[in-house]
Amino acid sequence: MTPIIVALALSIPLSSGAMAQPAAPDAKTDVSATTDPATLKVAREVVAQMQGDRATTLNSMAAPMAAMMQQMGIKEPERAQVIVREAVLPMLSDHYDALLDIQARSFASVLSKDDLQAIGTFYASAAGRRLATAQPRLAQAQMTGMSQWMQGLMPEMQTRVMQAIKAHGWAPGDKPK
DSSP states (O other): OHHHHHHHHHTOOOOGGGGSOOOOOOTTTOTTSOOOHHHHHHHHHHHHHHHOOHHHHHHHTHHHHHHHHHHTTOOOHHHHHHHIIIIIHHHHHHTHHHHHHHHHHHHHHHSOHHHHHHHHHHHHSHHHHHHHHHHHHHHHHHHHHHHHHHHHHHHHHHHHHHHHHHHTTOOTTOOOO
């Protein structure tokens, strides 16, 4: 559930790297590493600009979250919507600043202060503000497109997985030795 929430909130498409083994953290990619306070301040400003209006961003997540609730077993659409409206969205709102802080630390760990300032300048422009406003719709469109893409690949993926299992002489349900 968390990757979907983050992807929707940040409009960052999930990559195939998410399924790979995580790399050992280093100073360049470890978001918990100490970052220059001035760079982190600029990163926080940029992230806030990129996200746009909090309520709009969170409200745009309601329909996908209701669908996720249905996939989790709450089959009645009306009940799923009530749960999202009364439980999920308020919780996400309560923790939204922590999410923005995580993203700001990520940006500050990989982008220079100068780059962040240039990005901030873009988001302060008319085009940047329009992009920030469009982010929730873009995230939803990306998630829908990615789901359709994965559904289209599922038959081929199942075939290839079964071929790999057979090639290794594994039986479905075997335990590793």
